[in-house]
Amino acid sequence: MMNQDEKRGQRGDSFLSEVVNASGETIDSCYQCQKCSAGCPVAYAMGILPHQILRHIQYGHREKVLSSRTIWICASCYTCGVRCPNNISIARVMDTLRHLAIHAGVKLGEEDVPIFHSVFLDAIKKGGRVYELGLIFQFKSKTRDFLKDTELGWKMFRRGKIRLLPPPFSSKKEIREIFNVYEKGKRG
Numbered sequence: 001m002m003n004q005d006e007k008r009g010q011r012g013d014s015f016l017s018e019v020v021n022a023s024g025e026t027i028d029s030c031y032q033c034q035k036c037s038a039g040c041p042v043a044y045a046m047g048i049l050p051h052q053i054l055r056h057i058q059y060g061h062r063e064k065v066l067s068s069r070t071i072w073i074c075a076s077c078y079t080c081g082v083r084c085p086n087n088i089s090i091a092r093v094m095d096t097l098r099h100l101a102i103h104a105g106v107k108l109g110e111e112d113v114p115i116f117h118s119v120f121l122d123a124i125k126k127g128g129r130v131y132e133l134g135l136i137f138q139f140k141s142k143t144r145d146f147l148k149d150t151e152l153g154w155k156m157f158r159r160g161k162i163r164l165l166p167p168p169f170s171s172k173k174e175i176r177e178i179f180n181v182y183e184k185g186k187r188g
């Protein structure tokens, strides 16, 4: 009887095998329930949603996946892995994809990613969690690209994914300690 690798090899989906082997995640078992994308805190800023990335990997769409902005927007928060009924850690898959993209010399899918990361970390530092409207405002004011993704933003707002008011923040001390440790680590 053939094992999973042999079956994949027969179908010619070497990209799927490559990502499965490098990440250790059972991407084949994803049945597109979309729970990962529904809970992703930064889905509104992604081009291709997390469950769609998994589907593209299953179909062997290497270039589309490795050049997507999604793999750089993912904040590795692990929310999706907790929600996945098949225990697939998409954060680990995204990490693998970033490594593959760098290794393959693929052009960065999103030039504004470093700005997004700094605005995202700043938002966590100040509010303990993402306040989407504030984050979008900060991101737009830094990139000066006010029209990009307006349709996506409106769609997310209508679905109730963008809150008008910041969420309550009660763990200021703990968050400050985490950032202090991080800053010390950066300074070596």
Ligand code: SF4
Pocket: 029, 030, 031, 032, 033, 034, 035, 036, 037, 050, 051, 054, 080, 083, 084, 085, 086, 087, 088, 090
């Ligand atoms: S939650 Fe898991 S099974 Fe569902 S779409 Fe996402 S990765 Fe696939």
Ligand code: SF4
Pocket: 036, 039, 040, 041, 042, 043, 050, 073, 074, 075, 076, 077, 078, 079, 080, 081, 090, 091, 094
């Ligand atoms: S790990 Fe990445 S893809 Fe998963 S919920 Fe967090 S930001 Fe979204």
